[in-house]
Structures are given as structure tokens and as C-alpha cells.
Amino acid sequence: xxxxxxxxxxxxxxxxxxxxxxxxxxxxxxxxxxxxxxxxxxxxxxxxxxxxxxxxxxxxxxxxxxxxxxxxxxxxxxxx
Numbered sequence: 001x002x003x004x005x006x007x008x009x010x011x012x013x014x015x016x017x018x019x020x021x022x023x024x025x026x027x028x029x030x031x032x033x034x035x036x037x038x039x040x041x042x043x044x045x046x047x048x049x050x051x052x053x054x055x056x057x058x059x060x061x062x063x064x065x066x067x068x069x070x071x072x073x074x075x076x077x078x079x080x
Contacts, residue, residue, distance in 0.1 A: 008055075008059055011052065011055060011056070012061075015052050015056075016056060016061060019052075023038070023041055023042050028041045035067065035068040036067055036068070037067075038053060038066040038067050039067055049067070050067050050069075053065070053066040053067045054067075054069060
């Protein structure tokens with residue numbers, strides 16, 4: 001089932017809390033330092049994690065991009 005989050009607070013309560021408590025709260029082996037390392041560390045290569053990571057970056061919850069964007073016309077920019 002694919003969830004579409006229309007409200008940031010719903011995405012934060014449904015996804016961010018679990019990510020914070022598990023995946024983002026530990027040091028991962030160097031093999032996960034790749035453009036898809038975040039997804040590999042979570043054991044899932046799917047659009048949901050990729051999409052949520054981009055949304056959380058845009059919301060300002062992340063200092064950097066977890067996964068490179070995928071698809072035509074999508075770009076990631078980090079402002080300094």
C-alpha cells in the first residue's frame with residue numbers, strides 16, 4: 001500500500017518517528033555510503049522511502065539528502 005501524505009504532521013508521526021528510532025539513530029557500515037545507501041540500510045528499495053526522504057529534506061527535518069532523487073526532471077539542491 002502506498003501512502004500519500006498530505007499533511008506533514010501525519011508523515012512525521014507515521015514515518016519520521018520510526019526512522020528516527022531505528023535507521024537514522026545508528027552508525028551504518030561504509031557499504032551503505034552510496035546514493036541508495038539509506039534504502040539499502042532499511043532493506044527496501046522502493047519509491048516510498050525515496051519519496052519520504054525527499055519530503056523530509058524539503059520540510060527541513062534533514063540537513064542533507066538521504067537518497068538521490070529519481071525520475072525525469074527531478075533534481076536535488078542543497079542550499080548553503
